[in-house]
Amino acid sequence: MRIGIFGGSFDPPHIGHLVIAELACEQLGLDKVIFVPAYLPPHKMGGHRSSPHHRLQMTKIAVKGNPQFVVSDIEIQREGISYTVDTLQYFKKKYPKAKLFLLIGGDNYVQFVTWKSPDVIAKLASLVVYPRPGYDSTVLPHSYFGKEYLLQGNKLDLSSTEIRKRVFAGKTSRYVVLEKVEQYIVKKRLYKK
Numbered sequence: 001m002r003i004g005i006f007g008g009s010f011d012p013p014h015i016g017h018l019v020i021a022e023l024a025c026e027q028l029g030l031d032k033v034i035f036v037p038a039y040l041p042p043h044k045m046g047g048h049r050s051s052p053h054h055r056l057q058m059t060k061i062a063v064k065g066n067p068q069f070v071v072s073d074i075e076i077q078r079e080g081i082s083y084t085v086d087t088l089q090y091f092k093k094k095y096p097k098a099k100l101f102l103l104i105g106g107d108n109y110v111q112f113v114t115w116k117s118p119d120v121i122a123k124l125a126s127l128v129v130y131p132r133p134g135y136d137s138t139v140l141p142h143s144y145f146g147k148e149y150l151l152q153g154n155k156l157d158l159s160s161t162e163i164r165k166r167v168f169a170g171k172t173s174r175y176v177v178l179e180k181v182e183q184y185i186v187k188k189r190l191y192k193k
Contacts, residue, residue, distance in 0.1 A: 001098040004033035005091060005125065007075070007084060009041055009160060010055050012185060013062040014177045016158035018069075020130045023153045024103055025068050028128065033103070034091070035059050035071045038082035042116070049164050050190045052076045061180045085117040088124040100125035101149070106132040109148075122147060133157045167191040 004024045010017065013035070021033040037055045050058075056073055063069035074090055075082040084102065091100060102125040104112070109129045112118055121127075126147040131154075163173050168191050173182050185191065 001032075001095060002028065002030045002101065003091070003095060003098045004028070004030045004101045004103050004128065005036060005088065006033050006103040007036040007038055007041075007082070007087060010035065010037045010059045010062075011050055011160050012055070012163060012173070012177055012181055012190070013059045014158050014160060014163060014181075015175075016156040018062060018066075018178075019153070019156060020103060020151065021069060022066075023130070023151050024101065024128055027151060028101060028149060030068070030101065032068045032070055035063055035069065036075055036082075036087055037071070037073070039075045039079050040081050042081050042083060050188075054184075054188060054190060058181050058184055061184055062178055064180075083116045085115075085121050085124070088121060092124050101128045102126070103128045103130060105130055164191045168193075 004021065006017070006021055008017070017035075021035070024030055024033060037052065037059050039052050053076075056071065056076055060071045063071055075087055078086070088100060088102065091098075102121065104127060106129055109127065112127070115121065126149060128149045128151060130151040158176055163176055167173055167185060173185060177185070
């Protein structure tokens with residue numbers, strides 16, 4: 001079995017996240033992608049605009065209908081800082097015979113060596129790097145462990161931060177998040193004062 005692990009804040013989960021997961025399934029022959037909303041990401045210590053519960057619910061809504069996409073609440077249950085190495089160790093125990101692939105953005109890839117236990121992460125999973133604006137998507141700048149894959153596809157200039165700013169300003173998030181995610185944001189009055 002080939003499993004992609006896709007961690008992040010998902011605040012909110014947007015179309016770009018879904019496209020990245022779909023490209024990974026197509027290009028790497030993944031059987032499934034597990035979306036893992038972080039309780040508290042170590043590189044985003046400024047806090048979230050919505051609670052872990054809301055981010056988990058929005059991610060479940062976003063992936064609904066795609067049998068290859070599932071959501072895990074392991075980091076939210078664990079609470080505290082969400083370290084990728086701990087999450088990968090959990091999934092390696094849960095799926096001991098599976099080949100794991102960690103999906104990360106090009107912006108995160110260039111700072112990967114600053115993560116907790118990058119050498120252990122690289123032993124547990126192959127890195128799948130997806131293009132981000134401002135990052136040359138034609139080549140990886142260097143190889144940490146020789147187990148990296150570069151996803152091919154157009155850069156989607158979408159960011160959860162910009163979506164939150166739009167909603168805060170009273171603008172729509174239509175077409176950048178799924179309709180049911182947008183409805184959830186409106187119903188729960190997320191990203192408002």
